[in-house]
Amino acid sequence: xxxxxxxxxxxxxxxxxxxxxxxxxxxxxxxxxxxxxxxxxxxxxxxxxxxxxxxxxxxxxxxxxxxxxxxxxxxxxxxxxxxxxxxxxx
Amino acid sequence: xxxxxxxxxxxxxxxxxxxxxxxxxxxxxxxxxxxxxxxxxxxxxxxxxxxxxxxxxxxxxxxxxxxxxxxxxxxxxxxxxxxxxxxxxxxxxxxxxxxxxxxxxxxxxxxxxxxxxxxxxxxxxxxxxxxxxxxxxxxxxxxxxxxxxxxxxxxxxxxxxxxxxxxxxxxxxxxxxxxxxxxxxxxxxxxxxxxxxxxxxxxxxxxxxxxxxxxxxxxxxxxxxxxxxxxxxxxxxxxxxxxxxxxxxxxxxxxxxxxxxxxxxxxxxxxxxxxxxxxxxxxxxxxxxxxxxxxxxxxxxxxxx
Numbered sequence: 004x005x006x007x008x009x010x011x012x013x014x015x016x017x018x019x020x021x022x023x024x025x026x027x028x029x030x031x032x033x034x035x036x037x038x039x040x041x042x043x044x045x046x047x048x049x050x051x052x053x054x055x056x057x058x059x060x061x062x063x064x065x066x067x068x069x070x071x072x073x074x075x076x077x078x079x080x081x082x083x084x085x086x087x088x089x090x091x092x093x
Numbered sequence: 094x095x096x097x098x099x100x101x102x103x104x105x106x107x108x109x110x111x112x113x114x115x116x117x118x119x120x121x122x123x124x125x126x127x128x129x130x131x132x133x134x135x136x137x138x139x140x141x142x143x144x145x146x147x148x149x150x151x152x153x154x155x156x157x158x159x160x161x162x163x164x165x166x167x168x169x170x171x172x173x174x175x176x177x178x179x180x181x182x183x184x185x186x187x188x189x190x191x192x193x194x195x196x197x198x199x200x201x202x203x204x205x206x207x208x209x210x211x212x213x214x215x216x217x218x219x220x221x222x223x224x225x226x227x228x229x230x231x232x233x234x235x236x237x238x239x240x241x242x243x244x245x246x247x248x249x250x251x252x253x254x255x256x257x258x259x260x261x262x263x264x265x266x267x268x269x270x271x272x273x274x275x276x277x278x279x280x281x282x283x284x285x286x287x288x289x290x291x292x293x294x295x296x297x298x299x300x301x302x303x304x305x306x307x308x309x310x311x312x313x314x315x316x317x318x319x320x321x322x323x324x325x326x327x328x329x330x331x332x333x334x335x336x337x338x339x340x341x342x343x344x345x346x347x348x349x350x351x352x353x354x355x356x357x358x359x360x361x362x363x364x365x366x367x368x369x370x371x372x373x374x375x376x377x378x379x380x381x382x383x384x385x386x387x388x389x390x391x392x393x394x395x396x397x398x
Contacts, residue, residue, distance in 0.1 A: 048318065050270065068272075
């Protein structure tokens, strides 16, 4: 199993907490696995709630018209990288 | 499965549709309405599946065995409303007598700037609302719907009015509801239909017309997550050239915290089903779900026919 970086651990916890995923522990999320559909099985309402949680926690807006969404939502690793690259300098 | 509508093939060849469209646009509503009689007869004779589901539904709502006249009236109503979509979308609805009831409910939410969800059903004409609100009056209304269902007819009709087509938020993508949120954040109203379950929907079993049927949780879940109000909207066809568009306040806020979400939402979805039932009883021939809505086939071990 590939290991999560410290920031990925934080994002994994945000995913599990904000989506109330009962059967999954943050450390169980494989960094490279798909989050949506066949992977963790998240759907459009999960995407919305995750986007709201990311906006609250990091001030990063995920826009529906961003052409990179497929890539951003592809995996924990990709999502974490996107947040890190775009988060408000604090 | 009551999701059967999803796989259902649209009836009527593209050529027949084009002919009807041509007659409607060139010869007008009266001439094209003459075509409704052969169309109804065609469905009555050659669409056993629609006829079968119409009969089962009418038996429930009328509380008696429906006669051939009831079936014909139901199919004729569907054909008439479908034809009128042409006139609504082409902006040629001046001959139609459309009365709006409780317009203030709608306007209050347009003006509030908070956004709202406009929830309808496959009852009568949602097109009446869509075309008048978006095409004619330019109200900020977006429509959340599946893009490919009934592809032929929808594409043909939407080509009549690009503004209306452009107001669609297509369901089925990961970012669909993020887009819906952006619209609501701008104070727009997002219209959708709450009576059909699609493949990926979470479902709620509700009492509806005396039996259990599945309804999607999605529209009210969206309202709960985004804390926006919900209003109901139905475009009821009364026969002749008469339509009544009715708005109803439904919920100012829906509380459904994660953890108790399913229980909380089940009550709201049941409330929607109750309101829908009351409108269905008021306009029984406006019900356009010609498939196994109550899952009777599955429960009896039949294959959906």
